[in-house]
Amino acid sequence: MNEISAIAPAPVAPLDRGDVAALFNLPFMELVFRAAEIHRLHHDPNRVERATLLSIKTGGCAEDCGYCSQSAYAESGLKASKLMDVDAVLEAAREAKAAGSERFCMGAAWREPKDRDMDAICAMVEGVNALGLQSCMTLGMLSDEQAQRLGDAGLDYYNHNLDTSPEHYDKVITTRTWQDRLDTLDRVRGQGINVCCGGIVGMGETREDRVGFLHALATLPEAPESVPINALVPVPGTVLGDILKDVPSARIDDIEFVRTVAVARILMPTSVVRLSAGRESMSEATQALCFLAGASSIFTGDKLLTTGNAGTDKDSLLFAKLGLNAAAQSEPAPMA
Numbered sequence: 001m002n003e004i005s006a007i008a009p010a011p012v013a014p015l016d017r018g019d020v021a022a023l024f025n026l027p028f029m030e031l032v033f034r035a036a037e038i039h040r041l042h043h044d045p046n047r048v049e050r051a052t053l054l055s056i057k058t059g060g061c062a063e064d065c066g067y068c069s070q071s072a073y074a075e076s077g078l079k080a081s082k083l084m085d086v087d088a089v090l091e092a093a094r095e096a097k098a099a100g101s102e103r104f105c106m107g108a109a110w111r112e113p114k115d116r117d118m119d120a121i122c123a124m125v126e127g128v129n130a131l132g133l134q135s136c137m138t139l140g141m142l143s144d145e146q147a148q149r150l151g152d153a154g155l156d157y158y159n160h161n162l163d164t165s166p167e168h169y170d171k172v173i174t175t176r177t178w179q180d181r182l183d184t185l186d187r188v189r190g191q192g193i194n195v196c197c198g199g200i201v202g203m204g205e206t207r208e209d210r211v212g213f214l215h216a217l218a219t220l221p222e223a224p225e226s227v228p229i230n231a232l233v234p235v236p237g238t239v240l241g242d243i244l245k246d247v248p249s250a251r252i253d254d255i256e257f258v259r260t261v262a263v264a265r266i267l268m269p270t271s272v273v274r275l276s277a278g279r280e281s282m283s284e285a286t287q288a289l290c291f292l293a294g295a296s297s298i299f300t301g302d303k304l305l306t307t308g309n310a311g312t313d314k315d316s317l318l319f320a321k322l323g324l325n326a327a328a329q330s331e332p333a334p335m336a
Helices: 017-024 028-042 086-098 115-130 144-153 178-190 207-218 239-244 254-267 284-292 312-322
Strands: 049-057 103-108 134-138 157-159 194-196 199-201 226-231 272-275 295-299
Touching: 017 207, 017 254, 028 254, 028 284, 049 086, 049 272, 086 103, 086 115, 103 115, 103 157, 115 134, 115 144, 144 178, 157 226, 178 194, 194 226, 199 207, 199 254, 207 254, 226 254, 254 272, 254 284, 284 295, 284 312
Parallel strands: 049 103, 049 295, 103 134, 134 157, 157 194, 199 226, 226 272, 272 295
Antiparallel strands: none
């Protein structure tokens, strides 16, 4: 195992899992302190980006992701819908910008987009960019041609999560392989599109799985520019929602969640670490600790795709209480 210096801003390369485990095992105060120091080297600690996430095509997805109410395998009662009209999406983007968002993320419940939908998808990207917002899409797997079209349209970010560790992956999803995800990330990178890639904690995984998950992210050929960290929202009718509903110990506790954020910040110093799903059930104190530990972005609004979110008003009150400035921040390229 490589020794992690008490004063070094980041682990020494090459990184192995022992390095990541050593960070997780630090005393909590020491870990958060180190993460805060590194955060301040690369980011304004009093600025937190706001992003809005819109479901542009809901339900009926052919994937069997155990956490997702939009899976065709789930019995969540969610009805499938068609792809939204371009004008409706752009109106939602205008509202998001008026509410203070700087990035507009659009998600479609697909295993992969159909080529016939790409004209509308690209028009959404171009329209969002024209509004002065950063554009982000999550559409599932992409072909080379689809990735090229998104790049030509000017897409800023493509979200495609690894979800969890390689070892825990097939306990969560079986219809798409780990390599499928890596292949899509490679196609996105090949078109010069920034990568948004993270995952979900609290799915019954162990700390060792969280170590493996963050190690996998940090050792991609290039670290993701954005790293969303989600806490599982156990939705009734989903595989994981039903399995874990009576297992409170399976849900990640607040301190362990902050640890995960802090380790992500140390491993990926220049990436934007985003608090994503699950924030609506976090206390203000927990969120404040996450910001201290290196989280520099949130999803705002009342809904994330199909699950609840904290809401714009609550976020504004929290930002005011903490003295946070929600102005846009740059996202520099990851350090070598």
